[in-house]
Amino acid sequence: MDVDAFVLTHRGTWDRLDRLVKKRRSLTGAEVDELVELYQRVSTHLSMLRSTSSDSVLIGRLSSLVARARSVVTGAHAPLTRTFVRFWTVSFPVVAYRSWRWWAGTAAAFLAVVVVIAMWVAGNPDVQAALGTPSDIDELVNHDVASYYSEHPAAAFALQIWINNSWVAAQCIAMSVLLGLPIPIVLFNNAANLGLIAGLMFQAGKGGILLGLLAPHGLLELTAVFLAGATGMRLGWSVISPGDRPRGQVLAEQGRGIVSVAVGLAGVLLVSGLIEALVTPSPLPTFVRVGIGAVAEAAFLFYVVYFGRRAAKAGETGDIEDAPDVVPTS
Numbered sequence: 001m002d003v004d005a006f007v008l009t010h011r012g013t014w015d016r017l018d019r020l021v022k023k024r025r026s027l028t029g030a031e032v033d034e035l036v037e038l039y040q041r042v043s044t045h046l047s048m049l050r051s052t053s054s055d056s057v058l059i060g061r062l063s064s065l066v067a068r069a070r071s072v073v074t075g076a077h078a079p080l081t082r083t084f085v086r087f088w089t090v091s092f093p094v095v096a097y098r099s100w101r102w103w104a105g106t107a108a109a110f111l112a113v114v115v116v117i118a119m120w121v122a123g124n125p126d127v128q129a130a131l132g133t134p135s136d137i138d139e140l141v142n143h144d145v146a147s148y149y150s151e152h153p154a155a156a157f158a159l160q161i162w163i164n165n166s167w168v169a170a171q172c173i174a175m176s177v178l179l180g181l182p183i184p185i186v187l188f189n190n191a192a193n194l195g196l197i198a199g200l201m202f203q204a205g206k207g208g209i210l211l212g213l214l215a216p217h218g219l220l221e222l223t224a225v226f227l228a229g230a231t232g233m234r235l236g237w238s239v240i241s242p243g244d245r246p247r248g249q250v251l252a253e254q255g256r257g258i259v260s261v262a263v264g265l266a267g268v269l270l271v272s273g274l275i276e277a278l279v280t281p282s283p284l285p286t287f288v289r290v291g292i293g294a295v296a297e298a299a300f301l302f303y304v305v306y307f308g309r310r311a312a313k314a315g316e317t318g319d320i321e322d323a324p325d326v327v328p329t330s
Contacts, residue, residue, distance in 0.1 A: 003052070013045075014042060016038060017065060020069075021035070021068050039070065039073055042065065051315060089311070090316050093304050093311060097311070099231050110222070110226065117195025118196075118198035128200065137200055145210060169224055170228075172187070172228040174232075175232055198210060212290060216280045217276035219293045224265050224272065
């Protein structure tokens with residue numbers, strides 16, 4: 001974007017908003033409506049400049065203007081329904097979409113660790129012997145894995161799974177305050193555990209059973225965990241390499257965006273928990289159960305790409321500070 005041309009095009013709008021803010025004690029009804037409209041418009045301009053410009057002076061001046069305008073119009077809050085819709089169509093998907101490279105890299109690394117460890121375990125009797133006695137391994141592959149999904153009432157199991165998976169995702173996000181450094185360790189431990197079980201199951205000829213049990217809910221569940229880890233590590237990296245913008249500004253913007261991811265993933269993991277409790281242990285044929293999981297995963301990816309790309313093109317970042325918090329009064 002040509003920043004000079006952008007400034008030239010919109011300077012009149014910014015100056016008009018500044019004048020309205022300065023005369024806030026004597027605004028007419030029409031001017032109040034104009035103030036609200038200009039505040040929303042200039043908030044979008046600020047989001048676009050934050051993502052494309054390195055001019056900290058211009059961004060700072062516009063941020064100050066938006067903040068002062070917000071203080072004038074805080075009495076006209078947007079309805080809760082509008083906030084809810086904006087969150088699910090802008091705030092959450094745009095953060096996920098803008099993190100797709102980190103997201104894909106996290107998924108590739110995680111799955112590579114699972115495959116390597118599974119092959120190592122399946123191909124080494126000494127490793128298997130170190131993991132447990134033959135009777136212990138027999139109990140695991142022939143009973144424990146399958147019974148895990150059916151030994152509890154569905155409602156209680158769904159709640160347990162949701163809490164557990166939300167906790168893993170929350171850990172990844174919380175660790176962003178430590179520059180994301182512990183996140184690879186958390187993900188590696190989970191990948192290693194999955195790889196160990198997969199290696200034992202495949203070695204015993206039960207690999208198909210394991211995949212049939214994991215795929216219905218695991219596709220969406222792991223995607224959520226990958227997204228949590230990716231956004232946490234991305235925030236940590238922004239401290240190390242903030243690009244051409246002030247480090248504090250980038251950190252604050254992405255930190256607020258992570259709040260959107262944390263809330264959004266709670267909903268995504270609730271869906272995966274319900275699938276794990278209701279679909280995975282059901283008597284449905286394996287291809288139907290796996291198909292349900294694949295449809296849920298495809299629906300989530302389509303949702304992120306469709307709404308996230310649209311919001312990104314509009315200059316949105318997922319920063320909750322940029323969300324319009326008012327509606328016109330007439």
